[in-house]
Amino acid sequence: MKNNHKGDFRKSCIKKLEFISLFSKYYKNKIIVKKLEKFIKESESKNILLYIPLGIEVDVRPLIKTLRKKKNINVYVPFMEADSFKIVKYRLPLNRKKFNILEPNNSFLKPNKIDVAVVPVVGIDSLNKRIGYGKGMYDRFFDRLSYKPTIIFTQLILCKSKEVLSDNYDIQADYIITN
Structure with missing residues (x-):
């Protein structure tokens, strides 16, 4: 039953996010990016995982x-690799891949530990756990790490459930940055 609620919640959040006006989206993006930049500077983080x-x-x-x-x-x-992903250094050119996602070319350099991971969310539940697109890639990635970086969820508008919709393997935010 919980998964049905999770799917319905995911759909309603995606609908809300799709209907944000372009002007509003531009403004919200600027605010959130400034907050992220401030956090990274103040935390003196050196290795940052972002997303395209x-x-x-x-x-x-x-x-x-x-x-x-x-x-x-x-x-x-x-x-993206198999059922999850690995992290690669951001560099151009970017190539369009599965799920219409842009990625740089593969890299064989293993990065040091990442200090901060900025993760996009569709929504969050009452435990501040991530509701994503339902593929579980971020959950698997963080589960396979041998350490825990600071995790920041980002979202244009807060879409938060009053219920627990997550599974025990869903990742949880240390911080949530929205406008």
């Missing part, structure tokens, strides 16, 4: 651009 956004996700590309100019910061993004 889909249309309903917070557009972190301006943050990627800013961070890449800093000599002491490494920017990583997911590279």
Whole structure:
């Protein structure tokens, strides 16, 4: 029964996110990116996992651009592999892959530990656990890490359930940044 609720909640959040006006989206993105930049600077994080956004996700590309100019910061993004992903250094060109996601080319360099992981969410439940697109890629990725980075969820508008919809393997946020 819980999974049915989770699916319905996911659909309603996606609907809300799809109907944000372009002006509103632009404004919300700017606010959230500024908050992320401030957090990264204050935490003195050096290895940052970001993502290449889909249309309903917070557009972190301006943050990627800013961070890449800093000599002491490494920017990583997911590279889909099997049922999850590995992290690769962000670099151009980007290629369109499965689920219409853009990715850089594969990299064989193993990054140091990531300090901060910025993760897009469709919604969150009452435990601040992630409701994503339902593929479980982020959950598997973090489950396979031997350490726990600081996890920040981003969302254009907060879509939060009053119920527990997550499973015990769903990842939980240390921070949630929305507008």
